[in-house]
Amino acid sequence: MYENRLAVVERFFYALMNKLILVTKNIIMDKTYYDPKDLRKFGKITEWSEELGTKFFDYYGQVFEEGELTAREKSLIALAVSHAVHCPYCIDAYTGDALKRGITKGEMMEAVHVAGAIQAGATLVHGVQMMNKVNKLEM
Amino acid sequence: MAVNTKTSLKKRDSDLANINKQMAILNGEPFSNGELPSFAKKIKDTTDQFPLRPKKLEIIQVNVGYMCNQVCAHCHVDAGPDRKEIMTRETMDKIVNVIKTTGAHTLDLTGGAPEMNPDFRYFVEQASAAGIKDFIVRSNLTIIRANPKYHDLPDFFKKHNIHVVSSMPHWTRGKTDTQRGDGVFDKSIKALQELNERGYGMPGSDLRLDLVYNPSGAYLPGDQASMEKDMKAALLEDFNIQFHNLFAITNLPIARFLDYLVASENYEDYMYALVDAYNPAAVENVMCTNTISISWDGWLYDCDFNQMLDLKIDNKIQHIDDYNEDLINNRKIQISQHCYGCTAGAGSSCQGVVA
């Protein structure tokens, strides 16, 4: 009898804990702009503007087809650009795509460094503008 | 996530060693709440193949036991050194009798590591004498190097004109070893070189050597033709190894791969990826439409995957004891959500893509 009651109490606390975890999860979700699950809904953008959405997806599909660049090369470019434009959906998508194509971790990281180097260079090359301005202003 | 599985689910006494638990996951969310359509609904809505039925029987696939020298993280058999399910000579003899009269052209031995069955050589000798056009043994390669008693396997295969199909997940050391266990890569390379020395896999050679690629993680395989091209170039350049064809096989959410998907919180995304990649054109050639799978204890299944989920064929005849090809070919195939693994992209079967 006593053991039974203990089991009931145990179950109650267990249920309460689960509920709490769920509520906390929901609060966190509600306050986050990015939800990884939204990537799956990408196709739904056509629902509010069929013509433009369809045109975009047709174009997108064609861009990634094997062409003068291989699909593999395009995948690596897309991975690097995803980082440069800070798009978490794109990073998820093209990391998966790279693995699928047998692209190695080393190749993936090198592509990200290309994006990083261009971004750093883009910042630093503006240093010339700063230098020009200083040289103009100073006597 | 790197998963180093050291033991089978069964040995770990894991929840998923229970097949009902696996089925509950496959029938649960995101299918039970309607977020994704069940496989049955999907093929009903998109093809004229429902209910799925076999066509002409072409392949008899025999699982001679779940014992294996490896414990690969992605294994749908939950195979390992601790598994004791092993086919007896008595069952083998019954299968040999079936081979004498079957209309199928291919016999496909799988496991576990089929070579670990103590009567493996007996079975190969009897079955090849019974006459079958294409006799496949699915060899994990490392078994050839595992113990001196297996060192002569390449010669044994050659003697019986066995078509060797072997797994080689990726040609960079790191990837193979995370999926299959430490040291697998070097042993596999050595075994492939030995097979090549016997003439296996060489251009124009009748001794067929095909490789199987499974992704080492929660993603689908890439395009089979371009992976074959990449793998051929890399193995030739790095190790002077040649092979005939590459089969890119999708991992199905069963046993250890399912356990991995759930533990790494990839299950839902993986099922979405499979459903997203669903290709109606692949349905009519899924493996179960031309294959029958026989378990170590003689039960009949639509495929090796259904065998692991213990979904026996939906027929009055369910065991090798009562085998009757005409009767069993008239059946509905048992399907569930794991079947999406066979219809993703270009489709997937033990012989690679199907569409």
Ligand code: SF4
């Ligand atoms: S995948 Fe093959 S080699 Fe690996 S444990 Fe399973 S049966 Fe053995």
Ligand code: SF4
């Ligand atoms: S898992 Fe088996 S039954 Fe399902 S589609 Fe694939 S081969 Fe057929």
